Amino acid sequence: MALLEVEDLVKHFPLREGLLTRVLPGRRRVVRAVDGVSFTIDPGETLGLVGESGCGKTTTGRLVLRAIEPTSGRIVFDGEDITARPPGQLLPFRRKVQIVFQDPYTSLNPRMTVGRTVGEPIRVHRLATDRQVPDRVSALLDMVGLQPEHAGRYPHELSGGQRQRVGIARALAVGPRLIVGDEAVSALDVSVRAQILNLFVDLRERLGLAYLFVSHDLGVIRFVSHRVAVMYLGTLVEVTSTAALFKQPLHPYTQALLAAIPTIGDGRTSIFDQARLLEGELPSPIDLPRGCRFASRCPHRFARCDEAEPRLQAVAPGHVVACHLYEGGSA
Amino acid sequence: MARPLDAEALPAQAPATVATPGTSTARRWWRRFARNRGAVFGLAVFLAVVVMALCADLLAPYDPLIQGVGPANQPPTWAHWAGTDSFGRDMLSRIIYGARIALVVGIVAVLLAMLAGVSLGLVAGYYGGKVDALIMRVMDGLFAFPIIILAIAMMAVMGFGVKNVIIAVAVGFVAPFARVTRADVLAVKEEPYIEAARLAGVSGPAIIARHVLPNVLAPIIVQAALRVSGAIITESGLSFLGLGPPPPTPVWGSMIAEGRNFIVMAPHVSTIPGIALMVTIVGLNLLGDGLRDTLDPRLRR
Amino acid sequence: MMRMTDPVLAVRDLVVEFTTEDGPLRAVDNVSFAVGRGEIVGLVGESGAGKTLTAEAILGLIRRPPGRVSGEVRFRGQNLLALEEPALARIRGKDIAMIFQNPGASLNPVFRVGDQLVEAMALHLGEGRGALRRRAEEILTRVGIPSAATRARDYPHQFSGGMAQRVMIGMGVACTPGLLVADEPTTALDVTIQAQVLSLIRRLARELGMAVLLVSHDLGIVSQMCHRVIVMYAGRVVEEASIATVFRAPAHPYTKALIACLPGLDEGGRLGAIPGVMPGLAALPRGCRFHPRCSMAEPRCAVEEPALRPAGADQIAACHLIP
Numbered sequence: 001m002a003l004l005e006v007e008d009l010v011k012h013f014p015l016r017e018g019l020l021t022r023v024l025p026g027r028r029r030v031v032r033a034v035d036g037v038s039f040t041i042d043p044g045e046t047l048g049l050v051g052e053s054g055c056g057k058t059t060t061g062r063l064v065l066r067a068i069e070p071t072s073g074r075i076v077f078d079g080e081d082i083t084a085r086p087p088g089q090l091l092p093f094r095r096k097v098q099i100v101f102q103d104p105y106t107s108l109n110p111r112m113t114v115g116r117t118v119g120e121p122i123r124v125h126r127l128a129t130d131r132q133v134p135d136r137v138s139a140l141l142d143m144v145g146l147q148p149e150h151a152g153r154y155p156h157e158l159s160g161g162q163r164q165r166v167g168i169a170r171a172l173a174v175g176p177r178l179i180v181g182d183e184a185v186s187a188l189d190v191s192v193r194a195q196i197l198n199l200f201v202d203l204r205e206r207l208g209l210a211y212l213f214v215s216h217d218l219g220v221i222r223f224v225s226h227r228v229a230v231m232y233l234g235t236l237v238e239v240t241s242t243a244a245l246f247k248q249p250l251h252p253y254t255q256a257l258l259a260a261i262p263t264i265g266d267g268r269t270s271i272f273d274q275a276r277l278l279e280g281e282l283p284s285p286i287d288l289p290r291g292c293r294f295a296s297r298c299p300h301r302f303a304r305c306d307e308a309e310p311r312l313q314a315v316a317p318g319h320v321v322a323c324h325l326y327e328g329g330s331a
Numbered sequence: 332m333a334r335p336l337d338a339e340a341l342p343a344q345a346p347a348t349v350a351t352p353g354t355s356t357a358r359r360w361w362r363r364f365a366r367n368r369g370a371v372f373g374l375a376v377f378l379a380v381v382v383m384a385l386c387a388d389l390l391a392p393y394d395p396l397i398q399g400v401g402p403a404n405q406p407p408t409w410a411h412w413a414g415t416d417s418f419g420r421d422m423l424s425r426i427i428y429g430a431r432i433a434l435v436v437g438i439v440a441v442l443l444a445m446l447a448g449v450s451l452g453l454v455a456g457y458y459g460g461k462v463d464a465l466i467m468r469v470m471d472g473l474f475a476f477p478i479i480i481l482a483i484a485m486m487a488v489m490g491f492g493v494k495n496v497i498i499a500v501a502v503g504f505v506a507p508f509a510r511v512t513r514a515d516v517l518a519v520k521e522e523p524y525i526e527a528a529r530l531a532g533v534s535g536p537a538i539i540a541r542h543v544l545p546n547v548l549a550p551i552i553v554q555a556a557l558r559v560s561g562a563i564i565t566e567s568g569l570s571f572l573g574l575g576p577p578p579p580t581p582v583w584g585s586m587i588a589e590g591r592n593f594i595v596m597a598p599h600v601s602t603i604p605g606i607a608l609m610v611t612i613v614g615l616n617l618l619g620d621g622l623r624d625t626l627d628p629r630l631r632r
Numbered sequence: 633m634m635r636m637t638d639p640v641l642a643v644r645d646l647v648v649e650f651t652t653e654d655g656p657l658r659a660v661d662n663v664s665f666a667v668g669r670g671e672i673v674g675l676v677g678e679s680g681a682g683k684t685l686t687a688e689a690i691l692g693l694i695r696r697p698p699g700r701v702s703g704e705v706r707f708r709g710q711n712l713l714a715l716e717e718p719a720l721a722r723i724r725g726k727d728i729a730m731i732f733q734n735p736g737a738s739l740n741p742v743f744r745v746g747d748q749l750v751e752a753m754a755l756h757l758g759e760g761r762g763a764l765r766r767r768a769e770e771i772l773t774r775v776g777i778p779s780a781a782t783r784a785r786d787y788p789h790q791f792s793g794g795m796a797q798r799v800m801i802g803m804g805v806a807c808t809p810g811l812l813v814a815d816e817p818t819t820a821l822d823v824t825i826q827a828q829v830l831s832l833i834r835r836l837a838r839e840l841g842m843a844v845l846l847v848s849h850d851l852g853i854v855s856q857m858c859h860r861v862i863v864m865y866a867g868r869v870v871e872e873a874s875i876a877t878v879f880r881a882p883a884h885p886y887t888k889a890l891i892a893c894l895p896g897l898d899e900g901g902r903l904g905a906i907p908g909v910m911p912g913l914a915a916l917p918r919g920c921r922f923h924p925r926c927s928m929a930e931p932r933c934a935v936e937e938p939a940l941r942p943a944g945a946d947q948i949a950a951c952h953l954i955p
Contacts, residue, residue, distance in 0.1 A: 052822035065530055094532040107523040111545035117524075120541075121531040159909045170527065189678040190849060194893035194905035201902070216822065219852075223895035223903065260827040262852030264879050264894065271827045271856050272834065278824045282792075359653070 001079060002040040003210050004064065004178055009037045009073035011059055015286065031285050033059045035234035036073075038312075041178065046204065046211040048225030048242070050218055050257075054282060055231040061180045061214045065097055066090060078177070095125055098171035102183035104163035108155040114141070114166050115151030121173040140169040143206075145199060161192035168199065178210045185220060197223055218261050222246060227318075230254050233285055233293040236312060240319035250321045252298045292324065300325060363625045370621020376614025383430040391424035395581045404597035414599045416589060418579075422600070425581035426607050432582050433611065436497050437563040441555050443501035448508025449551055453539050455509065456516025467513070470506040478503035478565050479572075486574050493576045496569055500562050511554050515547035522546075549626045557619035560612045567608055583608045639666035639706075640810050640843035641690070646703035648682070648689050657913040659685045661867040662703075667811070672837055672844040674854035674875075677864035678890075680910050683847045686864070687815050690845070691730055692720045708810060726756035729804030729842075733816040735796035739788040745799055746772075746784025749806060756807045771802040775832055794825035798832060805836055812837065815847040830857055851894060855879060863887050866911055866921040869940060873947035883943035884951050885926045920952065928953060 012030040034056040041047045049057045062068045064075060066082065075083045082093050101107035108117055118140055119133045128136050138148040144165040155163055164184070171179055181200070185193045201224060203209060215221050221228055222242055229239040230251065238251040249255045256278045260271050278297050283289055289296065291306040298305065304324045312320045313327070364370055383390060392412075393400050399419040400411075407414045413422035455466040473481075482499035489495045519525065520543070528538050569575045570584025578585060583604040590600030636642075648660035660682045667673045677683045688694050689701050692712060705712045707728060712720060724730070732738060740748060749768035750761065757764070765784075772780035775798040788796060797817060804812060814833065818826040834857060837844050848854055854861050854875075861878050863871040863886065871884040882888045892904030908925045911917060917924050923933035933952055943949045 052824065067526060067530055091532045094530060099527065099530055101523040101527065103523060107527060109524045109528075109542050109546070112541070120528070120533065124532045124537075161909060167527075170531070174531070189910075190851070190890060190893050191678060191906035192909065194895075194903035195907070197895070198902050198905055218823075219895040256824055260823045262827075262850065262856040264852055264855035264891065272831045278828070362653070 002076075003043045003045075003078060004041040004212070005074075005076040006040070006060075006064065007038050007074040007076070009034055009060065009063055009075065010071045011056075011063055011068065012071045029286055032234050032288060033285060034063065034070075035288075037231070037234075037236055039229055039236065039239060041210050041212060043177065044204070044208045044210055045227065046213055046225045048221035048228040049212060049214045049231060050216065050221045050228060051231035052216055052257075052282075054233070054285060056234040056285075057214045057216075057231050058182060060231070061099070061182050061212060064212060065099055065180055066093070067099075091125070095174045096176055097178045097180065098174060098176040099180045099182060100164075100167050100171050100184040103187050104160045104167060105155075105187075107167050108163055110155050112154075113151065114146075114153050114155070114158070117166060118151070118169045118173055121170060125174055127174065136173070137169075140172055141166075143172065143203070144169045145195075159192075160188055161195060164188060164192075164196055165199070168196075168203070172203070172207070176209070178212065181211055181213045181215070183215055184213070186215065186217060193220070200224055218257060230257070233282065233288065235293065236320075236322065237294065238319075238321045238323075239312070240316075244316070244319055250315060250319070250326060251294075251323050252300050252325075253294050256297075292322075360625055364621055367621045367624060369617040370624070373614040373616070373618030373621055376610060377618050380430050380434055380611055380614075383427050384434045387428050387431055391421075391427045393421035393424045395420060395424040395428045396579050404593055404600060406597065406599050407603075413603050414597070416586070416600050417593060417597075420579075422586075422603055425586060426583070426604060428581045429583045429586065429604065429607070430611075432493065432576060432580065433563045433566065433608075436493065436500065436566040437559040440497045440500035440562045440566075441504060441558045443497070444504035444558070445508050445551065445555055447501070448505040449512045449544075451505070452509040452512025453516055453543060453547075456513040457520060457535070457539050457543060463513075466509065470509045473502070473506040474510075476503070478561075479568055482565065482569055483572075483574060486569070491574060491577055493580075496566055496575055499569070500565050503565065504558055504562065507558065508551065508554060511550060512547060515550055516543055519543050519546045550623075553619060553623040553626060556622050557616065560615035560619070563608070563615070564612060636666045636668055639668050640708060641667040641845065642704070642706040643686075643690065644704040644706070646686065646689055646705065647701070648685050648694060649700040649702075651698050651700075652914075654914045656700075659867055659913060660689060663864070663867075663869050665862050665869065665872060667843040667845055669810075669843055670837065670841045671860065672834070672846060672858045674858035674861040675845060675847045675864065676849065676851060676854055676861055678849055678910055680866070680912070681864040682867040683864050684815055687730075687813050687845065687847050691724060691728065691813060692717075722756070725752060726807040727809050727811065729807075729809040729812045731797070731800045731804050731812070731814045731817050733819050735793065735800045736788065738800055739796060741788050744785055744787055745791070749784070749799075749803055752803045753806050767806070771806055772799070775799070775802040775805075775836075776828070777802075792825075793821050794829060797821065797829050801829070801832060801836070805840060805842070808840055809842060812842050812844045813847070814844065816849070817846075818853065819848075819850070826853070833857070851890060863890070866916060867913065868921065868950065870922065870951070871943075871947070871949040872940075873944065873949075877944055877947050881944065881947075883947055883949035883954060884922075885928050885953070886922045887949075889925075889927075920950075 011034040012032055015029045015031060037060055039047065049060060051057045063070050070083065073083065074081060077093065078096065115134065115137050118137045122128050122133055122136055137151055141148060141150055146162065146165050158166065185196050188196060197220065200211070204211065213221065213224055225242050227239065227241050228245045230237050230253065232253050238245065238249070238254050245254065246258065249258055259269070259273065262271050263269065283293065283296055291308055292310050295301050295305040310322045310324045312322045315321050315326050397420065400421050401415040401419055403415060403417050403419045405411060405415045411421050411423065413426060416422055451466050455463040481503050485499040485502065486495055489498070525538060525542055528542050566575060567584030570582045571588045573588065575582050575584055586604040587601045590597070593600055643666070644664045646660055646663045647658060649656050649658050663686055665673070675683045675686060685694070690705050694701055701713060703713065707723065739745070746765065746768050749771060750764045753764050753767060769780045769784055772784055777783050777795060777798055791799060817833070818829050821829060830853065833844065836842065846854065846857055858875055860872065860874050862869055863884065865886050871878065871882065871887045878887065879891065882891060889904060889906045893906065895903060906925050911921060919934040919936055920938055923929040926933065930952065938950045938952045940948045940950045941954055943954045
């Protein structure tokens with residue numbers, strides 16, 4: 001059974017309009033940040049959610065955590081529908097799903113020691129007596145590669161990488177089954193990023209954690225994910241295993257994304273290959289075009305693309321794409 | 332015990348390469364503070380006033396209430412370093428005892444205002460919405476009144492006396508504290524660690540107490556230091572108008588008022604309390620500014 | 633530093649020092665390199681390595697107290713460090729262009745974009761307003777902004793990140809400079825937009841024969857864009873080589889380790905992470921600055937700081953392990 005099941009998740013943010021627009025009849029404009037997203041995550045699996053800025057991946061991560069309320073759709077975790085559960089009853093859920101934030105410098109309370117920060121979730125959920133907490137904290141710090149002495153330090157005494165480890169320890173404190181990584185390594189230097197990514201993989205193997213790894217960096221996603229979901233302007237355009245995505249990307253946007261990653265070394269391809277350079281900019285998530293959202297920038301656009309939005313369809317086992325090029329179920 | 336999973340982590344023996352080794356935070360703050368000469372002067376003034384207030388019994392040469400210890404309206408002499416007032420009371424002793432009232436009113440009023448204002452600001456800022464709107468509109472109402480007018484109105488209802496002066500001044504200062512607190516709470520609220528606490532299941536009031544309050548404290552402390560001088564001025568103003576503690580209690584404001592009639596013949600009766608007041612106010616302001624300069628850059632991490 | 637005939641930019645023994653509460657700290661410690669005409673040179677390092685400060689020192693943007701800059705920065709033979717601000721301002725913007733990470737911070741939000749372009753040119757070119765306005769539109773078209781005439785009348789907030797960066801590039805090349813200094817120009821941009829902007833920079837460099845100094849932490853971008861790369865660590869240059877060489881046969885252990893950190897073509901396994909953290913300027917280790925984190929460190933690495941020495945035909949590195 002899937003650990004997390006997300007069905008047709010939608011989040012529309014209302015636009016703050018002027019007084020007149022609010023009073024006059026007509027449809028209110030909204031920002032369609034997440035517009036019908038569905039996916040599953042199995043226990044122990046890492047799903048990489050990738051896309052560029054404004055695609056809705058961060059919002060999706062927040063929705064899964066119930067940090068913000070969905071406009072519509074279903075979220076089923078461990079067999080229980082938690083979509084509409086009132087906030088007061090979410091405490092047990094909060095033990096099972098946790099988050100690691102992007103910015104190590106603002107994700108820790110500067111006035112709290114590491115020990116208190118990591119110990120707080122343990123106390124809130126009453127997972128140990130007051131006397132046991134320091135030992136638990138030490139064990140968690142050890143698990144993320146820090147020393148027990150770090151418990152008495154304040155965030156400003158630690159480096160970015162160390163702070164991020166504290167953030168991970170805090171997330172692990174309640175013993176979650178799924179961790180949402182919100183650009184969890186994007187703000188780190190390259191060498192530190194590698195350390196933390198290794199840590200994520202080690203923890204996954206040791207604790208059987210599932211991850212929803214949100215990132216704009218395909219290299220990172222490739223390293224850490226079992227499966228990848230590519231997002232564009234609020235919808236998923238392609239979902240498949242990591243291997244398949246990088247070996248045979250089907251959606252034109254995925255292809256452009258991969259072509260744009262600057263790779264190094266002798267085997268590299270140029271990112272300046274004219275045929276693959278995407279022209280133009282993203283359309284606004286407020287006034288979306290009628291047909292496929294990617295049509296305005298797609299090199300393979302044809303008539304059908306402007307008429308109807310393509311749906312996610314299976315093109316190969318475990319590989320779904322939302323593109324009219326593959327309509328009928330085969331490439 | 333399990334071995335660290337990520338063997339590449341930095342061992343604790345190596346110094347944290349971020350903080351400069353060797354200096355404690357408190358010492359750095361003091362060094363920063365001490366560089367500002369005005370602030371150091373302010374601190375000296377503040378400490379002097381505190382000493383005066385606490386050790387008034389030891390320092391004052393005469394009993395401040397006894398009349399006729401010297402000829403009336405006598406300018407400063409060796410016997411009376413600050414001269415005497417129209418009742419023949421020793422000015423120096425009255426000024427020293429006056430420091431007590433000034434300090435007590437100033438500090439207690441500000442503490443009360445801080446308690447009420449910060450609480451309101453925390454609630455308004457964190458919960459937002461209607462609660463915020465309601466609280467801030469009430470604060471706006473309070474703000475609209477000049478403090479003196481407000482104090483006069485309250486005293487007219489409550490009557491005179493030190494306690495009522497304190498309450499009147501405190502009420503006048505609640506709004507600024509609420510505003511400053513709320514502004515900082517709004518900023519802190521958006522920080523990821525607040526969301527982290529929420530997602531860990533920490534309750535609203537616990538978040539406010541453990542996460543929000545400690546991080547908005549610095550500007551509040553600066554406000555408090557700056558407001559003490561304002562409180563003292565307000566209290567002196569009220570005393571000057573005759574609304575303060577009743578005579579013969581030595582209060583700088585009423586001392587200045589008493590000397591009004593003799594301003595030409597015996598200027599020292601009004602001037603010397605005036606100078607004491609001025610030095611205290613300027614000193615406290617410099618101290619407040621110094622605190623702000625010391626603490627604020629630290630906030631911008 | 634490697635020899636070059638007639639470079640556009642020649643930096644020699646550049647030192648940037650700051651007086652702090654902990655005494656004087658050298659953020660840039662004897663850095664030397666050169667950039668030739670039409671060449672794109674990458675200045676690479678992690679945060680704290682001193683690469684941005686190097687770029688700022690070259691542009692004369694370091695405030696003299698509390699900073700102290702010494703050494704030589706020769707642009708077309710002239711030492712910029714010896715110039716006073718008015719003379720420097722004439723060169724900056726005309727002969728030396730600069731673009732930074734956040735285009736929003738460099739564009740004035742209350743003026744139209746076309747007007748800002750005109751202003752930038754009016755300072756350096758003696759033409760009339762009408763002619764300058766036409767030029768501005770040409771530039772906008774040249775940097776790939778569609779409907780240039782209309783867009784020139786728009787305000788900065790109406791431009792997306794990628795478009796704003798194109799405007800900045802346009803402003804930079806408006807007076808056909810000889811040198812472009814770009815500090816993390818695409819770090820804040822999406823990867824598909826990044827490819828467009830980098831492509832633009834490359835094209836312009838070719839068309840105008842500009843020398844380009846590209847400061848970046850991203851080895852991938854550097855690999856795609858640059859002819860040569862200079863690797864910095866804790867304020868010093870640790871390696872300089874041609875692009876092909878540095879990725880095929882990096883000489884310095886830090887460079888090797890940095891390349892190994894990148895999640896690249898191989899799948900799974902572990903990333904070759906570098907233990908520890910770059911030392912802060914106030915706590916530099918004795919000897920080689922990298923030795924505490926180096927897997928190949930020898931005893932002398934903790935005592936003596938290695939000087940830059942030849943490691944190949946077009947390569948120098950500062951490491952004792954190089955014969």
